[in-house]
Amino acid sequence: MSTHVEKKTSSGGKINKTDIKPDQIPPRDRIVTTASELFRMHGIRGIGVDAIAEAAQTNKMTLYRHFGSKDELICESLRRISCKADGLWKELAEKFPDDPAAQLDGWVEMRSRCLGSEPEGCDLANAAIELKDPDHPAHAVIEKFMIDQRNQLVAACRNAGIEQAESLADTLCLLLEGARVSRQASGEHGPSHQFRQACEAVIASFAKRSPS
Amino acid sequence: MSTHVEKKTSSGGKINKTDIKPDQIPPRDRIVTTASELFRMHGIRGIGVDAIAEAAQTNKMTLYRHFGSKDELICESLRRISCKADGLWKELAEKFPDDPAAQLDGWVEMRSRCLGSEPEGCDLANAAIELKDPDHPAHAVIEKFMIDQRNQLVAACRNAGIEQAESLADTLCLLLEGARVSRQASGEHGPSHQFRQACEAVIASFAKRSPS
Amino acid sequence: MSTHVEKKTSSGGKINKTDIKPDQIPPRDRIVTTASELFRMHGIRGIGVDAIAEAAQTNKMTLYRHFGSKDELICESLRRISCKADGLWKELAEKFPDDPAAQLDGWVEMRSRCLGSEPEGCDLANAAIELKDPDHPAHAVIEKFMIDQRNQLVAACRNAGIEQAESLADTLCLLLEGARVSRQASGEHGPSHQFRQACEAVIASFAKRSPS
Amino acid sequence: MSTHVEKKTSSGGKINKTDIKPDQIPPRDRIVTTASELFRMHGIRGIGVDAIAEAAQTNKMTLYRHFGSKDELICESLRRISCKADGLWKELAEKFPDDPAAQLDGWVEMRSRCLGSEPEGCDLANAAIELKDPDHPAHAVIEKFMIDQRNQLVAACRNAGIEQAESLADTLCLLLEGARVSRQASGEHGPSHQFRQACEAVIASFAKRSPS
């Protein structure tokens, strides 16, 4: 497992056009970012702190001064990811102000596109599956994230005038998680391709029941 | 066995032929069964061949004579599980002969009950998530299983008179996988509790569109 | 540990620093001590490195890092035991200072008591019997030990004023080894019970011949 | 176990003494003899049934038909050896008829010579040391042998007019066993060279106390 740490984000994400040094960003951030990426690629158990430190262009000791244990790093990594996911709703709100239904549709659209571009599925859900031990501190992070996601979805549904917002939100959660895991297990031509249509159908079905 | 200190033959002597034999079942089966269970409990990466051999009341060498590698054992274990899952459809067919709609409902019912009793979700899907390496031989097994499952679901839908059987089957797949992973990530009070209602609603929705 | 299923770090998390630490003593010492005990109980050939490592609360690799081979471990174990036996003479010298005859009697007394409390006999002698291969490195350790033991016995005899110190020492050696092996072959009611009286008689006999 | 002893005669049913074949002796005997020798050379645990069968110019199956288990073979081997040892006393009785004292001296002489020619010591005692498990059937054989040996020594002593025959016999036993084990642990120049003199001195000492 050599370094091979080239940032593939020249196309999207962090644009660092000004920095010649890749390490202008503080080590802590570099470590978390690198860790997240490697966790996603190889699984949490599949990558070691050694490789993370090396890929982050630092050393194990610095890593341990910042995090104390791999478990802490895992948690921090998951926390960051969940923050980034939160930002997504703000984007939608900005993109479709005063149009909750469009926000909901936008969510489906966005998630649907992610299914193609991010075949690794949901990092948080994957972590939950990989970390069987229910006492692992990551589970708290995961659970909180899941609740937040659902709440935001519920809010979006409610704003969109859906009466049974909770039910719809739950259903959409199931479809999303299902599509993500199905993407990993069955490939891109499996049931996950049905995600968008299923969402739209379900939303339509719930909207019908609700007096708009 | 803590220290293997009890020898059986040259030092232990006696062994009346009626020695405790908890293992009428051949070692190979014991190993696969035990492995499946331990994989489910601790994850594939979370359990070692040594522990499997010990739990199967045999030793590492016998394990390796039968399987050659842990990867082979993983594949065999997944194959068994997928066989068992196949049997499930036969059960439904026997239980509701000549009533395809009831079979479909029975599937929902059965899956719904499993969600409560088997919090570890789908072993195959979990394995797909844990085994990131796309070249891992297990992926072939998993993919085949997923296709089979989907096909059987498609057939059931079609038999039940659904016109867009593929779409419904895919949607149900998504809901099921989603519910299973959500069960692990969010606990039993998360979106997974919505599985049954969602399935029923979706089935009803598809049935409506199909002129039976 | 039956299944090693309890992981410590990545899945177990928490580990408060005050984790149960029954092992202030370094692994190397634990291994040697444990090995000595298990060798004594089950014979050198009767116990495996795996069982030793497990009983020493470590693993095979650590064992091999410290010793390189089971044979080395055997040698080290025997060396330790022979050191402990050396300390015995110091005890006697401290207990009976300036009274060589009492030291000799004390030796008989002590050995006699050991016959009852340590039915496994002399580890070094047993090892010599079990390890038939004369090229085994343990034989050097054993031989050195035997010579040392005899020399100390000779010195004690000489200090006690015995003229034919070598002969007496050899005879006492024979009686001791004989008693120890007889203890194992014939039980505690066999000839070994005669050890003390035989020693005393022999000592008296040699003392008589020596004009003090 | 079914066929006991096959007929070894090459022609008809007569016992043909003109054996050209070296394996005129029945397989069972060959096996036991070979086993005894190999056990003595490599230790009981140090040799396998495979090697025994091969050395006895037969195969494992035949061995197992005759003995059922290695443990049985061990026992039989030890039984034979103990028989041979019994014969030794008869020899002495024939050699020195009506002279018990000479028989005792002869015993010492003979044992002393054996110490030089048989460096492996007493097979029975060695077996007792190697087979730590007290439940091993061999221990019964060993114990019986030891008792017999002691009894015969006691009888010889008593016949020689020793009053404290038991004490002397026990002492001689200790010296013999001690010499044998010392021979293995310390080599031929160790305390075992003192065996003869020690025996003679002890006998003389006991004889003195007894009114001849």
Next chain:
DNA sequence: ACACCCGGGACTACCCGTTCAT
């Protein structure tokens, strides 16, 4: 920032006692 330690997982080669198919 390096080297080190302990731990452990996967795997190999070989042996032993026993049974079975031939």
Next chain:
DNA sequence: ATGAACGGGTAGTCCCGGGTGT
């Protein structure tokens, strides 16, 4: 009756993991 196969086991190797002291 003979060799192959089986179930069990042990010594030993390699590599990587997390964590610590320097």
